[in-house]
Amino acid sequence: MNIYKLASEEILKCVKCGACRNACPVVREVNREHGMARGKIALSDMVLSGGTAISDRIRVPIEQCLLCRSCIDACANSVNTDSIMIVMRELIAREKSRPLHIALTNGILASRFSGVFFKMLSFMQPFVSHFLPVRFYPPIAKNPFIENINEITEGHLDKRILYYAGCLNNFIFPQISAAAFKILKNTGSTLIVPKKQACCGLPHLSLGDIETAKNLALKNISVMESFRPDSIVVSCASCGSMLKKYYPLIFRGTPHEESAVAFSRMVTDITEIITASPDMPLRKNNGYKTITFHDPCHLKRGMGIFKQPRNLLTGAGYELREMEDSDSCCGFGGTFSLKYPEISMGILSRKVSNAESTGADVIATSCPGCIMQIMDGVRRSGSKIRIKHILELIA
């Protein structure tokens, strides 16, 4: 069954009980039935089985989904709303041309010259940011991670770990990739950082550009498999869940399904690798005392990881203070945060205030998307709390 058939099947699985209301961060902001999965599914059904044309009153609710999968967690029948939204967004993309800035960003990410573009952008950003006062984003790094690292670093063990940096941890937060590299080297395995790794394709998939996502996936699978790794490690939860969860999904019912599934089995989050090597030297507490952990949607619901980062933090001597709804979405959702800034920031302010109420010094997380978003929220609230990738605390 391919993704299109799957979406129609998923619609039938919804029994309209309404349980998704409690879980959805978007409906908390918009407070209307079309904000939650049940309403979005009813609208999708109008289009997919009723043949209704996609009006703005259908497009907007379909776009107003973070793909955070909270509703799927709350749903007794695990209706995969994300698949339905992706298929609907492809229909929307076919009918309407994409706004220029988004088409451009995705074009750049998918291109093999993305490195050059990001370099150029890093010089231009101070000027561009001046005209984009709505959201604050961190600067693009002058020195991306991948270009400055050897493709293969031999280790003494007969094990090959491949590190997939992803765009954000390469171009915006190279220090996170550097920390990942340092830790992975300590495992003694041979470490591979392919120069030709491409964007994971999640930004494209979430906008319904399934074709580009598939092309990027095929490219990544073939590049990475050529190094014959034993495992593929990510430090970006979003890339991780794309590689692990969505590659098999987009190739369902196609000739590439088997290889995508085999590939996805190798993918793991770095916190899992560290947890599996208990002797690894970790940096102990470096001045901060208390930490609260934000579960990225793509880590907890995408990859099923939530205990490992907590154990690592307490193991490194930090006091962990759980915030309320630690696993609720931060409201980033990639281009969602640009397109629907009011909803995004409403969700964000809830997240930041939950984190602040713990009194922790630092919010730790493991997804650069969440970091960008929460950084903006912390800045706006004027809070003193810091936001760090977990690797910046333990590497």
Place this chain on the structure above:
Amino acid sequence: MLPKTVIHSIGNLIGKDKITAEKEDLVCYSYDAMNQSFMPDAVVFPENTQDIAKLLKLANEQGIPVVPRGAGSGQTGGAVPAQGGIVLSFEDMRKIIRINRENLSAIVEPGVITGELHKAVESLGLFYPPDPASLDFCTIGGNVAENAGGVRAVKYGVTRDYVLGLEVVLPDGRIINPGHETVKDVAGYDLTGLFVGSEGTLGAITRVILKLLPKPRTKITFLAAFRRVVDSLNTVTKIFGLGILPSAIEFIDRTCIKLVKEHAKISVPDETEALLLIEDDGSEEAVRFSGTIIESALKNCGASSIEKAVMPDRIQELWRARRAISPSLAKISRHKLNEDVVVPRNQLSALLSATYPIAEKHSLTCANFGHAGDGNIHVNILYNDKNEKERAMLAVEEIMKKTVELGGTITGEHGIGLAKKPFIKIELSDAELSILRKIKGVFDPNNILNPGKIFPEA
């Protein structure tokens, strides 16, 4: 179809952004948890009582149906516009107005989510017991209109037992305030009680005064497996016989156990035919005492495994799995007729042993779970197509007749709505039904409020 001029004049009364007649919006308000769709002509989102009064007055004058809707989580179609008209959504009336700690009471708007009220009062050391399975998303207004129950009804009763007073808008636009922030009130007939369970057919409830209790200090939870259904039911009466009234006694049959297992890790013997999920709350001392008695009753009645859960996470996991049963029945069949029959507790065994053969006679499957502690069992007849539905209706009719024969009622907490309308005569006599019709006529002579519900077509 409502004429554009009507939509326009409603917009003028309550605000243009508070009404929509766009097709896409109408679709989103056409269903509830009964999962049947009826298109409204408009949806309104008033913010206050005055606007609702204006709206109802206009609708009453022009004979437009109005259907109040909380979260659309009802099981019997109570919130769907069966005859079109206007869906009155309470999404924009969701304030907890006041929690009165000294008086153990709260005043809330109808759109407040039940689970959020739980959290708010519990943070103050107070307790609002009614806990329908949909508590995380259903609303207080809907709970009052349907007189919602829940698992804690065994010990604490249902929504009716906590409604002290209301603010209600009548179809002619008058606003009445039956009841007070007091626990006693016998001035005239129990008007407040009349609205509880009225299914949106008598008035639009716009404010609710609720009774609260002090929060029990602790709780204890048991999950017990049985090889025979009858042993599990004997346990229930045995516990009552020993002078213990637990806060919840839930029964889960073999079919439903499979569904529970998907939401919680439970290890029970393969040949298990029934589970009991029993909980009691209270002071440490009281719970220790009742826990000992419940445990010995379970052992004496032949439980093949007993888990005592004390960690909050585990207790929560078990209850989450229990609440997931009803919606996850969709994994077994496309559709279900979800009943909520109640019999005197000592007749439960007779009822349950009748359901399976009745379903079998019609070549259908029946899945049973629910509130064994108060004799209220969710009998679900599963079906997949039209043909099977006809047989399912026959099976349900037989089960309801059996229920009434055993001294019970055809609905304990879901209401009649659309789903049980064809069966109401099994329970209510002509005299009773005619009194109900007259009451309806007193409040809503033009039959604009939630028409097509409760009463069978004459």
